Amino acid sequence: MSYNNHSNQSSIKKARQLLLSTATAALLIPAFGALSANAGFEKNITISEQPLSIALKKIANERDLNIIFSSEKMVGKTSNYLSGKYSTREAIARMLAGSGLDFEMDDKGNIYVSDQNGDFSNNDYKKISLNGDDYYEGNLELDDDEDVADETASTGLEEIVVTSSRREQNLQDVSSSITAFSNADIERQGFDSFEDFARTVPGLNLSQATKNRAIFNIRGLATNTTGANTQDPVSVYINDTPVTDTFGAIVVPDLRLFDVERIEVLRGPQGTLFGSGSLGGVIRIITNKPDASKIETAGRVNIGVTKGGSWRQRYDAMFNMPLVEDELALRVVGYYRDEEGWVENDALGTRNDQKDWGGRISLLWTPSEDLSVRAEIFHQDSDPEDSDGWRPELGKFKKTAIIQENRPHLLTNYSLTADYNIENFATLTSVTTYQTSDTEGRADNGDLFGLGTPFLNLSDPWDAKFFIQEARLTSNTDSDFEWIIGGFFIDRSTDVRFLLELRGIDDLFGGFLGSDAIFDSNLFLTSQELATYGDFTYHITDKLKVNGGVRIFNTKSTYAEPRRVALNFATFANEISSIDNRGSGTNTTWRFGLSYDHSDDAMIYASVSKGYRIGQVNPNNGPSTADPTDIVIAEGYEPDTTLNYEIGAKTTWLDDRLMINAAAYFIDWDNMQIDGARISDQRTFIDNAGAAESKGIEIEVVAAPSDGLILNMAITIQDAEITEVSDDVLIAMAVGDKLPGMVDFKISGGFEYTWDVMEDKQMFVRLDAQYVADSPNSLANGGANPVFAMHESYENINAAIGLTADGWEFTVYGENLTNNDNFILNFAGAFP
Numbered sequence: 001m002s003y004n005n006h007s008n009q010s011s012i013k014k015a016r017q018l019l020l021s022t023a024t025a026a027l028l029i030p031a032f033g034a035l036s037a038n039a040g041f042e043k044n045i046t047i048s049e050q051p052l053s054i055a056l057k058k059i060a061n062e063r064d065l066n067i068i069f070s071s072e073k074m075v076g077k078t079s080n081y082l083s084g085k086y087s088t089r090e091a092i093a094r095m096l097a098g099s100g101l102d103f104e105m106d107d108k109g110n111i112y113v114s115d116q117n118g119d120f121s122n123n124d125y126k127k128i129s130l131n132g133d134d135y136y137e138g139n140l141e142l143d144d145d146e147d148v149a150d151e152t153a154s155t156g157l158e159e160i161v162v163t164s165s166r167r168e169q170n171l172q173d174v175s176s177s178i179t180a181f182s183n184a185d186i187e188r189q190g191f192d193s194f195e196d197f198a199r200t201v202p203g204l205n206l207s208q209a210t211k212n213r214a215i216f217n218i219r220g221l222a223t224n225t226t227g228a229n230t231q232d233p234v235s236v237y238i239n240d241t242p243v244t245d246t247f248g249a250i251v252v253p254d255l256r257l258f259d260v261e262r263i264e265v266l267r268g269p270q271g272t273l274f275g276s277g278s279l280g281g282v283i284r285i286i287t288n289k290p291d292a293s294k295i296e297t298a299g300r301v302n303i304g305v306t307k308g309g310s311w312r313q314r315y316d317a318m319f320n321m322p323l324v325e326d327e328l329a330l331r332v333v334g335y336y337r338d339e340e341g342w343v344e345n346d347a348l349g350t351r352n353d354q355k356d357w358g359g360r361i362s363l364l365w366t367p368s369e370d371l372s373v374r375a376e377i378f379h380q381d382s383d384p385e386d387s388d389g390w391r392p393e394l395g396k397f398k399k400t401a402i403i404q405e406n407r408p409h410l411l412t413n414y415s416l417t418a419d420y421n422i423e424n425f426a427t428l429t430s431v432t433t434y435q436t437s438d439t440e441g442r443a444d445n446g447d448l449f450g451l452g453t454p455f456l457n458l459s460d461p462w463d464a465k466f467f468i469q470e471a472r473l474t475s476n477t478d479s480d481f482e483w484i485i486g487g488f489f490i491d492r493s494t495d496v497r498f499l500l501e502l503r504g505i506d507d508l509f510g511g512f513l514g515s516d517a518i519f520d521s522n523l524f525l526t527s528q529e530l531a532t533y534g535d536f537t538y539h540i541t542d543k544l545k546v547n548g549g550v551r552i553f554n555t556k557s558t559y560a561e562p563r564r565v566a567l568n569f570a571t572f573a574n575e576i577s578s579i580d581n582r583g584s585g586t587n588t589t590w591r592f593g594l595s596y597d598h599s600d601d602a603m604i605y606a607s608v609s610k611g612y613r614i615g616q617v618n619p620n621n622g623p624s625t626a627d628p629t630d631i632v633i634a635e636g637y638e639p640d641t642t643l644n645y646e647i648g649a650k651t652t653w654l655d656d657r658l659m660i661n662a663a664a665y666f667i668d669w670d671n672m673q674i675d676g677a678r679i680s681d682q683r684t685f686i687d688n689a690g691a692a693e694s695k696g697i698e699i700e701v702v703a704a705p706s707d708g709l710i711l712n713m714a715i716t717i718q719d720a721e722i723t724e725v726s727d728d729v730l731i732a733m734a735v736g737d738k739l740p741g742m743v744d745f746k747i748s749g750g751f752e753y754t755w756d757v758m759e760d761k762q763m764f765v766r767l768d769a770q771y772v773a774d775s776p777n778s779l780a781n782g783g784a785n786p787v788f789a790m791h792e793s794y795e796n797i798n799a800a801i802g803l804t805a806d807g808w809e810f811t812v813y814g815e816n817l818t819n820n821d822n823f824i825l826n827f828a829g830a831f832p
Contacts, residue, residue, distance in 0.1 A: 045091055046159045047082040055079030055095055056113065063088055069113035073101065081161055081168075093293055098369060157652070157659055157704050158182060163286070164266050166273055166484050166535070167474050172650045175547065175595035175605035177203070177267040177663045177698060179714075183260060183288070188752060188766060190800065190813060191257050192302075192314065194283075199770040199796060200748045202698040202714040203267045204281075207741045207791075211354060211384045212409040212439065214252045218267050219667060220694040220720025220742035221280035221642065223674060225777055225791075229686060230673045231613040235270075235277035237284040238378060241415060241433040242277060245464050246492060246527050246557075246614060251439040253380060253411045256356065258300065258316040259333045261286045267698070268644040268665065269611025271589035272533055272549035275488055279611040279642050279669075288318075289374065290329035290364035296320040307819060310340035327366055334359035343390045347400040353385040358411075370421040378413040387443075401444035402454060402503065410438040426473040433468040453502040453516075464494040480539040484549075488531045496523040509572070518567040527557040529614060535591075547607075548592040556584040557636065559617040581617040583636020601652040608645055613673060615639045618685040627680035631728055638688045640671040659702045667694040667720075676729040689726035692739060695719055713749035718742065722779070734782030738775075741791075745773040761805040771795045794820060 045062065047055050053074040060067040065088065079095045086094065092103055092111065103113045160171045160180045171180050179201045181191065191197045194214050198206035205217040207225035215225050216234035223230075231246040236253075244252055257263070263285060270278035302314035316335045323330055334357075341352030358380030366372045387405035390397050413435045420428045440460035448455040472486030500519040506512070535549035561579040568575050593607030615638045624630040648663035672690040677683060696718025703711045720739040725731055750768035757763050774793045778785060800813035 045082060045086055046157070047079055047091075047095060050079055052077040052079045052095070052099065052101075056092075059088070059091060059095070066110045067092075067113065068110060073114065077101070081159070081170075090294070097293070157656055157702055157710075158184070160262065162262070162264050164264055164270075164273075164282075164284075166472065166486075167482075172652060172659070172661075173603070174650075175545070175593055175603065175648075176607060176609075177646065177648060177661075177665075179204075179265045179267070179700065181263040183262065186257055186260055186263065188764070188800075189750075189768060190798070190815075191263070193254050193256060195254075196257070197263060197265075199746075199772060200714060200768070201265045202700060202716040202746070203696065203718065204265055205741050205743045205746070205772070205775065208254075210387050210389075210405070210407045211352075212251050212254055212382055212407045214254060215741065216280075216283060217739075217741040217743075218265075218281035219644075219665065219696060220718055220739050221667065221669060221692075222739055222741045223672065223779065225741045228675060229616075230675075231277050231616070233277070233279040233613065235274060235282050237274075237282060238413060239284070239286055239376075239415065240417065240431045240470065241413070241435070241468050242275075242466075242490075243411070243413065243435065243437075244277060245437070245466075245494060246277070246616065250441050250459075250462060251407060251409050251437065253409055253437075254382065255285050255380065256335055256337070256358065257285070258335050259288050259298070259318045259360075261288045267663075268646060268667075269589075269591075269609045269642050271609070271611040271641075272535055272551045272591045273484075275490075275531055275533075275551065275553065276529060276555075276612055276614045276639075279613050279640070281611075287360060287362070287376070287378075288331065288333075290331035290362050291320055292322045292324070292326050292329035292364065292366065294320070295322065304815075306340075306342065310342055311338075312340065313338040329364050331362045331364070332359070333361075341385070341388075343386065343388055343397045343399060345386050345399050345401055345404070346394070347402050348386070348404060350386040350404055352388045354382070355384075356380065356382045358382075370423070372419045374415075374417045376413075376415050376417075378411075378415075380409070380411045382409045382411075384408065403442055403444050403456060403458070405443050407441070408439060410436075412436050421476065424477055426475045426477075429470075429472050429474065431468070431470045433466065435466040435468075437464040437466075438462075449502065451502065451505065451508065453504045453508060456501045456503055458499045458501055460497060460499070462494070462496050464492065467491045482537040484533075484535040486533050488529070488533070490527075490529045492525075492527045494523070494525040496525075497521075498523050513567070513572065513574070517565065519565070521561045521564040521566075524560040524562075525558065527555065527614065527616060529553055529555050543597045545595045545597075546593070547595070548590070550588065550590045552586070552588050553612075553614075554584070554586045555614045555616075555639075556582075557614070557616040558582050559619055561619070579619055581619070581621055581635040583615060583617040583634075585615050585636075585638065587612065587639055589641070601656075602649070603651070604647075604649045606647045608643060611642045611644070612639045615673075616686075620683050620685050624678055624680040624683070630678055630680040633678060633683060633685045637673060637686050638671055640669070640673045640688060643668045643670070657704045659700070661700045663698045665694075665696060665698075669694065674729075674731055674733070676726075676731045679728070679730055682730070687726065687729050687731075689729050689731055690722060690733065691724035692720060692722050694739070694742075708754040710752045711749075712751070714747070716743065716746040719744055732781045732785055733779035734784075737779045737781065740776050740778050743773050743775045745771075747771050757803075761803060764800075764802050764804065766800045766802075767797070768799075769795065769797045796820065 056067050056069060077099050080097055082091060082094050101113055101115060103111055105111050160182050161168050162171050162178060162180050164174060164178050171178060181197060195206055198204055203219050207215040209226045213227055215227060218234050221233045227250060232244055232249060235242050236244050266282040268281055270282045274282050298318040300316040304312035314337050318333045320331045337356040339354040343352040360376060360378045362376040364374045384406045390399045415433045418430045422428060439462045441457050441462055443457040445455040468490045470488045472484055475483045498521050499517060501516040502518050503516050506516050531551055531553035533551035537545055537547040539545050559581045564577050566575050589610040589612050591609035593605060595603055595605035597603050615636055617636045618633060621633045621635045623632045644665055644667045646663055646665040650661045652659050669692040671688040672692060673686055674689050676687045676689055699715040701713045720742045722733050722735055722737040725733055725735055748770040752764060752766040754762055754764040772794055774790045777789045777791055778787060780788045797817045798815050799817060800811050802809055802811035
């Protein structure tokens with residue numbers, strides 16, 4: 001979303017697509033009965049890795065089932081981890097996967113567990129019922145430590161498994177700051193795009209000056225809120241591959257979140273395992289994988305209307321089909337968005353309407369227990385009609401731009417992931433990705449030069465291509481020493497037609513100039529990064545662990561303009577030149593930490609981690625012709641780095657009904673990559689010319705005080721400011737400036753209550769609220785920046801009520817119930 005302020009006045013925009021004061025409706029159709037092994041009423045369930053017999057008793061108790069099995073067949077078998085919303089059939093199938101056991105349900109609802117292709121008779125089976133006291137003759141009674149009532153008296157909180165460490169771990173066992181949302185969280189909270197979850201995550205802020213250009217700020221680390229020629233400080237991933245560009249990244253795809261397994265927000269530098277662009281952290285979107293055990297279908301229709309009468313239509317569909325039972329499966333996902341806007345461009349008769357469509361095709365092949373291969377194609381076509389910026393002097397939500405200031409984006413991502421389990425050694429993982437990204441930069445910046453002619457950015461096309469290859473070995477033995485070693489390579493190339501116009505200037509000078517272009521060039525940029533890394537965890541004792549890692553990386557980059565045509569305002573003549581700059585470098589990043597498990601429910605940790613952005617090349621370089629003693633602009637600039645010092649605790653209480661996580665951190669940002677200018681000739685370039693510090697506290701609380709009721713809260717208190725500025729370069733910042741987009745206080749919270757109705761249905765009610773304090777739109781430069789302004793603080797309240805039954809869900813919900821339009825992005829003339 002963008003703001004273009006032609007009169008250098010402040011403006012208000014909405015961070016959400018819609019301002020709702022009326023309720024909207026959604027229909028969820030997760031499955032179609034007899035077509036699927038997922039038939040049956042779906043409920044949330046969490047099963048940890050534990051003896052299979054105990055896990056079966058837990059689900060029998062929770063769902064009032066009769067599950068019949070032989071005690072002998074359970075010896076040595078462990079249930080798979082399970083967390084989410086599943087029918088009984090699907091839950092048991094997932095628990096038994098890989099155990100060599102199968103199950104069958106009779107017409108009375110009794111479930112029999114036996115060997116695959118075995119005899120499902122009642123002989124030699126134990127029957128577990130709700131009260132745990134009904135057995136078949138000849139079977140042993142339950143041991144005291146297996147009492148069903150004791151094992152399952154508390155439903156507890158949902159457990160989430162994450163892969164931030166490149167291996168599966170319970171979220172509460174990871175010794176770093178991570179917020180994760182499961183598929184159930186995403187559906188119930190109505191997340192459909194980045195901005196939906198950004199307000200709820202501690203330490204995370206989102207500035208989106210135009211659709212398809214998100215600027216994520218984690219722990220205050222950013223130098224702008226609109227994007228720059230440097231790499232973003234937060235990297236966005238789909239599964240295991242980054243989707244954001246490095247130089248001049250004018251687009252970050254606003255990925256739609258249907259059929260997503262989970263979202264992971266990794267706070268703090270992640271340079272060891274995730275490489276460059278993880279200066280402040282990483283955001284990962286993990287998609288659902290094909291399932292070869294069943295046919296599954298899902299559909300969703302979401303219709304909404306704003307107070308002003310604009311309509312929003314969202315349509316989603318998913319189809320999962322086994323092609324070879326338990327071996328080969330296909331999953332197809334599609335979605336379409338048609339969302340009417342609220343900003344009128346009177347000059348063109350356009351609005352900030354948004355149309356998106358896209359989807360995924362994924363094929364998973366598991367020929368054996370040791371090998372899996374997944375091929376996936378992800379595609380998204382996003383086409384906003386115009387931007388969200390408006391001019392206050394023309395009236396609320398009005399503008400008169402002479403061009404459509406949209407940021408369309410076409411993204412296609414092809415990936416191939418293979419996992420091979422080498423028994424008693426390690427799992428070998430290979431991830432190969434090819435991605436294309438097509439966009440354009442368009443903006444009407446008004447009469448910027450006072451000549452009576454609008455200054456236009458008409459850069460089109462802006463195309464990028466990535467090739468990524470990663471391979472890693474992850475230890476899989478039962479050992480006190482766990483390790484990962486890997487290699488990573490990425491090759492990026494970007495082609496741009498960069499065009500700036502002063503519309504009408506040629507006529508103003510009687511046709512003397514020959515065109516309205518004041519800058520016209522084809523840009524060709526490349527960057528390559530080759531890295532090797534290692535990561536380890538060593539269990540010093542049962543409770544004390546040490547972990548660490550190192551990454552060695554080499555980067556190469558080029559910047560070429562074969563023919564640059566630029567208007568010299570001193571002579572009003574076009575100057576033609578060419579540029580071919582190159583840069584390279586080798587650097588190291590690392591992490592180290594300790595964690596102590598005080599008990600099964602409490603862990604404390606301390607860590608130091610380093611993140612980095614790659615060094616790249618400057619479009620300008622060489623000595624100054626105005627003053628040969630002034631600094632010489634180098635072809636390239638160096639990586640900048642952050643060191644994150646962190647202590648934290650992850651705890652659960654009251655029989656897993658209360659979770660409290662807290663972290664305190666201090667970040668030293670050194671060698672900052674900053675846009676600057678040489679003093680003698682005002683030649684612009686990027687220099688490593690500053691330093692900053694960030695410090696803060698983050699708290700997350702989730703509670704289940706009674707069955708069916710979930711409460712949550714997240715608090716952020718932070719401060720981030722410039723501590724050092726180079727004195728031999730003109731830099732628009734000063735010591736003490738707060739970092740752009742940094743929110744010093746943020747709180748979010750909510751509750752959800754679910755109860756049974758009409759025997760086989762459930763109802764739920766949900767309320768979510770957030771408060772986000774004000775934040776700078778740019779660096780203040782000690783008060784000398786004429787376009788400096790503050791994004792105003794805002795609050796947001798969403799609510800929903802829904803009915804869930806076998807195979808469908810109906811929800812009525814409202815967003816921004818207070819009709820608050822103070823979702824501020826105040827650029828005051830700082831154009832995106």
